[in-house]
Amino acid sequence: GQQVMQIPQYQHVQEGEDFTTYCNSSTTLSNIQWYKQRPGGHPVFLIQLVKSGEVKKQKRLTFQFGEAKKNSSLHITATQTTDVGTYFCAGPDTGRRALTFGSGTRLQVQP
């Protein structure tokens, strides 16, 4: 079945440093979504990418969809303590006609 892998599993940064998480799929994706889950909270939708090579920005967050539509990345510039949480990518599982979530990257930001 389809697999969506994320690296790294965990990253600890100093406030102000940049952060990047990578998402790789075993199959070509028609689109990819990103979610953020704060500690003790629930996943919250951030963005969806659809086009090959697409880049979208939300303030300090930059999302990219690979040219082959098999990978994606989320880059945070100048992290803040409010960025703490786990970031998940999710791609459509055509077999189950639902989303398959990646394993997530947990970000810890040291003030």
Place this chain on the structure above:
Amino acid sequence: DARVTQTPRHKVTEMGQEVTMRCQPILGHNTVFWYRQTMMQGLELLAYFRNRAPLDDSGMPKDRFSAEMPDATLATLKIQPSEPRDSAVYFCASGLVLGRGNQPQHFGDGTRLSIL
């Protein structure tokens, strides 16, 4: 803001007891998902419904888990009998899915289940 409502927020019970978790999806959403989250397995899709019809429950242990959607405002997930390995956070999510596209999923706060 519209939100997905899950009850109970926390549940602690003994092994062998029946557990029922409830979810009220966002009004107008036609798809409801049940997920289980653990440290080891991450976020797993258990089952989902579209327009109240079950579309996929392949992620659920069939012998003890059951999911239903008796009406458009209520989805339930039951475990009977419960086992310690069922301890996890169970999330319900809803979304509006039109055609073959994927739309954002809106998650509830989850039910934190502990089976002793």
